[in-house]
Amino acid sequence: MTKRALPPVVARMWGRETASRHGPRPSLDLSRIVDAAIGIADNEGLEGVRMSSVAAQVGVATMSLYRYVGSKDELLTVMADAAAPEPPAIDGRPWRDYLTEWTRANRDFLLDRPWLLQIPRNTPPVGPRALRWLDRALAALAGTGLEVAERINIASALTGYANTQAALVHGMTVGAEAGGDGTIGGLADYGDILGQVLDPADHPELAAAVHARAFGAAEEWIDDADFAFGLNLLLDGVQALIARHGGGAAAG
Structure with missing residues (x-):
């Protein structure tokens, strides 16, 4: 062939x-x-x-x-x-510890070079550096009992989460710095805007969240604790998938 x-x-x-x-x-x-x-x-x-x-x-x-x-x-x-920098070294760490750092490092290098967020990612990774990131994520999940296709999907989901979080943090930061140019100037402004437009009869839960100041100052929301919260939800799902497979490394 x-x-x-x-x-x-x-x-x-x-x-x-x-x-x-x-x-x-x-x-x-x-x-x-x-x-x-x-x-x-x-x-x-x-x-x-x-x-x-x-x-x-x-x-x-x-x-x-x-x-x-x-x-x-x-x-x-x-x-x-x-x-992109080189991916973190695994150094014998459990899969969960490694993928936590791997995802955080993925987010952080995008924030270090936010122009990367403007480049469309319409195809799977093909370059040597990007493929090393994928390879290390697959290696971290080796021995968990997951199939290769599942491990690839997990890496893709974590990459997407890192990209989304980096774009959100960057967008809110730029908005806060831009001030009165028509952009949303951070989460405090976002909460104020929602408070003015939401009808509690039409958006009852969201209106209640705004009233409870769930969208407070940006520093109260965009921080590592919020990133870790979402990441742990994803990794909990990975752990449950491993447990369903009967993998010996389910505890991470």
């Missing part, structure tokens, strides 16, 4: 492109381009990353970049993989 050719962006990330034997030796490499693009994103946000701005940063004409990266979308895909 003939193997399918690797998509160009995957071949580039893994160094599997077929090198041309013709023409001058390239003066750049993909890692230098991606490092420059990440530097721009760190300093100016994702809106500052243009093929022209990256080309200027590395000292070449814009069209020269297309010898190394096929499009801006492809560049963003490679940037998202390269900007």
Whole structure:
């Protein structure tokens, strides 16, 4: 059976492109381009990353970049993989302890580089760094009695939770800093808005929650305790799934 050719962006990330034997030796490499693009994103946000701005940063004409990266979308895909740190080491820890740190680290690196939240994630991970994160999560769950497909789904669910939490924290932080520009300025403003629009007859439970100041100051809600609460709900579900399988590591 003939193997399918690797998509160009995957071949580039893994160094599997077929090198041309013709023409001058390239003066750049993909890692230098991606490092420059990440530097721009760190300093100016994702809106500052243009093929022209990256080309200027590395000292070449814009069209020269297309010898190394096929499009801006492809560049963003490679940037998202390269900007992620290495996943935490397992170091023999129980699966629950490890996945707690793994998920928190996943959230934290997105908050460190919030421009990553703007890059669409419409496909499964294909880059070497992202796949190491997936590999470590699967390894942490090895020996639990879970099937490989279940372990992959667990890793995907925890990744989604980390992304959602990072986006929420970042959005509320930016909203609070923006002030009166039409955005929701943090949870205190959010609670005030809900208090003005909710009809207790139509939204009785939510109206009661607002009246009880469930949406207080941002620091009362967006903190590690709230993140841990949701994460523990997910991990409790994983633990119950392991127990149903009769896995010996159910206690985590």
